[in-house]
Amino acid sequence: GESVGLHLPTLSVQEGDNSIINCAYSNSASDYFIWYKQESGKGPQFIIDIRSNMDKRQGQRVTVLLNKTVKHLSLQIAATQPGDSAVYFCAPREGAGNMLTFGGGTRLMVKP
Amino acid sequence: DAGITQSPRHKVTETGTPVTLRCHQTENHRYMYWYRQDxxxxxxxxHYSYGVKDTDKGEVSDGYSVSRSKTEDFLLTLESATSSQTSVYFCAISEGTANEKLFFGSGTQLSVL
Known part of the structure; x- marks a missing residue:
């Protein structure tokens, strides 16, 4: 799952399987969340966002689930492809000034 | 990258020299941001900007200044670069509401020797 520490968690999945990437956040007042994908040498790419008044949101091959009770988000990727290999991180909007807070991310590796 | 161009893409400079990074957008978005990634x-x-000539500090603003004289351009200046400012710098933009749906540029790799 998501970590802000020095060690980047890694999730390794087989091509075609579903992937689940987790993110824990700390501020119960967080009202908005974004998931990003970052490939090596590139900028973060917007995947999907969700507001705190929703529990679930679906996009193309991706689903984000929000559990406010335990302050947890997950990003589900269906039928994972080699092109999905990247670092994924969530960004809750929280804290003073309502800024986005970015964690270190989770590295997804897709085995062919 | 959502009509965002960062320049230069790579820069090597020496401690104590001034450095300016440029972010140019073609989306006419109101909000622009500078992040560093380490x-x-x-x-x-x-730093971030919520309009022409309207800027504010972020979490790690010490040693940096910004300017936004036109909607499309947001400049980040390191007045006197230090080795601790070696990093990858990303510009981001968003449209209607601050800190929602940020879209990022490709980044500038800055090395301060």
């Missing part, structure tokens, strides 16, 4: 820290906000 191992173990994720993305951290340096």
């Amino acid at each position: 191992p173990g820290h994720g993305l951290r906000l340096i």
Whole structure:
């Protein structure tokens, strides 16, 4: 799952399987969340966002689930492809000034 | 990258020299942001702008200044670069509401020797 520490968690999945990437956040007042994908040498790419008044949101091959009770988000990727290999991180909007807070991310590796 | 161009893409400079990074957008978005990305820290906000000539500090603003004289351009200046400012710098833009749906540029790799 998501970590802000020095060690980047890694999730390794087989091509075609579903992937689940987790993110824990700390501020119960967080009202908005974004998931990003970052490939090596590139900028973060917007995947999907969700507001705190929703529990679930679906996009193309991706689903984000929000559990406010335990302050947890997950990003589900269906039928994972080699092109999905990247670092994924969530960004809750929280804290003073309502800024986005970015964690270190989770590295997804897709085995062919 | 959502009509965002960062320049230069790579820069090597010496400690004590001034450095300016440029972010140019073609989306006419109101909000622009500068972040830095370092191992173990994720993305951290340096400065942001909510309109022409309207800027504010982020989490790690010390040693940096910004200017926005036109909607499309947001400049980040390191007045006197230090080795601790070696990092990858990303510009981001968003349209209607601050800190929602940020779209990022490709980044500038800055090395301060």
